[in-house]
Amino acid sequence: MEDAHSGGYRPFDVETVKAHVAGLPAVAERLGEGSAGLSAREVGDGNLNLVFIVEGPAGAVVVKQALPYVRLVGDSWPLPLSRAFFEWNALTRQAAIRPERLPQLFHFDATNALVVMEYLTPHVILRKELIAGKRFESLAGHMGTFLAETLFRTSDLSLETARKKADVALFSNNVALCAITENLVFTDAYFDAPLNRWTRPGLDKAALALRADRAVKIAAQEMLQVFTTKTEALLHGDLHTGSVMVTGDDTRVIDPEFAFYGPMGFDIGAFLANLLLAYFSQEGHEGADGERDEYGEWLLATVEAVWAIFADRFRELWRTERTGILFARSVFEDEGDGLGAEIALARFLDGLFADTAGFAGAKMIRRLVGLAHVEDMESIADETRRAACEARALAMGRELLVNRGRLSDVSAITSLARAISRQKDLP
């Protein structure tokens, strides 16, 4: 549909991007007058796009531009520019719900597949800070609330049904980005896909065992079924700790180009999976034995708090903003059965928790034996130590997937993480 493939697109470089943004009144004003005083640098360290920081006398902006291929792999893997359109549409919807968790948005250019937004400073990518062992006391609150509000308010619990269905249709066109997830997260890790890689030989046994592990394969495919058929809410779609920027007391969520209408548990599970990957990587970053034990406990406490705060805010929204077609007040509260709505809420959250656990497991596994890995593990130089960390993370991912319906609550997840982290002899 609204693809930007057609004529006029050109990828910018540090010179051409300056002239381009100087010509955008809203952006130029932010930077200060003229393009003469501008400086630009390219800082994209993700897998897909160009990211420029353009600075002027009065301020700075980020220019994110899609490339017509996957940057991580090269132009042998084309990827539509339309993802910038979907990113912009997701950003504007999220900004309407909780603007302080996003960069400020300045400009969208469909032709050049380009978004101009606030340069966040002194914000740092959360993943890097977790590797460094830093704590963020506002993180769980910010993320739990952001998740609850963005997911609830774009679901049939809240959104008017014609608007929701139109939005489902719009984001259904984000096919190529969904296909990346469908393949990389749920399928490739479980057979001999050409781009799979893992720490060799340390993780060989565990990685190959996945392909013979019927329970985990079926579970992964069942979660794929949920992913590809459950149009529950507008998802960020790639909510790992590299999509979150933080300062001591601020949190911003960036990069929703994988956005589509999918199962709520996918976003929550993605974030928890990456906290758990950070947890299992900690031993690899220790100078002395046990040095990161307390930090690991902080990470697990954060896992618990994200879910708890999410669930609390979700309950509050269920009670006060349930204006959509699902679980209508006419059937419960208006018939004097407020308790019925509360029981339905508890059942809803139970189902959502199972989805969350399953998706968290799938997201962990694919980062260990699939194409795209995480710096938390990759930055462990000693391959024997890294493989040991990864083997435990892989075991955790497997349990989350296979037992997603049997985990009573989030403390069952953190208890399991502790138990697995004590296993020093995993294959």
Next chain:
Amino acid sequence: MEDAHSGGYRPFDVETVKAHVAGLPAVAERLGEGSAGLSAREVGDGNLNLVFIVEGPAGAVVVKQALPYVRLVGDSWPLPLSRAFFEWNALTRQAAIRPERLPQLFHFDATNALVVMEYLTPHVILRKELIAGKRFESLAGHMGTFLAETLFRTSDLSLETARKKADVALFSNNVALCAITENLVFTDAYFDAPLNRWTRPGLDKAALALRADRAVKIAAQEMLQVFTTKTEALLHGDLHTGSVMVTGDDTRVIDPEFAFYGPMGFDIGAFLANLLLAYFSQEGHEGADGERDEYGEWLLATVEAVWAIFADRFRELWRTERTGILFARSVFEDEGDGLGAEIALARFLDGLFADTAGFAGAKMIRRLVGLAHVEDMESIADETRRAACEARALAMGRELLVNRGRLSDVSAITSLARAISRQKDLP
């Protein structure tokens, strides 16, 4: 989107429709030369549309034209003409899969919201034949196969993902027809909705009890959640026994204007629900006690056979046509784990059966206490007898909804139906 609201639409009458079809070469050829020799009559007995039979010297066609409002209620309830567009799109997709189960398709006119198709003769609406106590030995096979093929081949088990997502987007615009189902099937029956009606006073107690029945209300809303978020396959969307035409050995499925991508169990459940409504209505059509007992058993055998034949054909398709993104052969058969695919299939059918039971329950209940009723019950003149039949059907619907996850297989459904039909003292 492709709505037909814009200029040019006019509802036809028996005179104007003749001139119109005479001007359509493909149709005129079918009818025989000129409009002079044509005759037309309007036979629409459904809730929504005009239906003309136009006959000429060489043959006859059916002209189905949408009205801009709900025929059952009147022009106070507007309904978009675009439903003819969705009907046509569903018909052509189903015809590509299993043409012999549909009328032959001749012409679509978006402006006039009109479909021209084969005049089926001597076919009769299945519902009327079930009221008359007639048996159709090919019915279960035809319907089970049609359901398996149309649902499998439009799902992520088969369809290429870009095509499926484009189709999900297209049918997402069938908002108004989905809204009818969302309200009438899942919600209105469970509160004091203005258009509800039921056999009074015989069914008063049972109808009012629904509104205080927390378990059934939660179950109905959970099925609504599945209905509105699970884009599993292209559904007919309204597959009751009034949407099926039969002869002694032929079966045709008509009227898919409610089509959208939804949960497979909704179509299967709709058809089974209407067979069960027919079953519970039989006592009301008896001249002498027990006169319809054997026929009732044939109806239950048909319920079992529809599911069994559906499941058999679905298994066959799973084994031979599983080319979509779900449960890919690369993960199972190609890794030497064909048994894994079989176990995943069994689990898939288990989940589908629970959906089917739940939707069947919701569809039964709404036909007893909601706006639109079924002739199976309405044609029972004695209101006391009718209320007795309806009370048993209502009890059945409730059990299917509330216990949808606890019914081991289709024989559990038919056993339950027999047990409930023996209850002569329901409220």
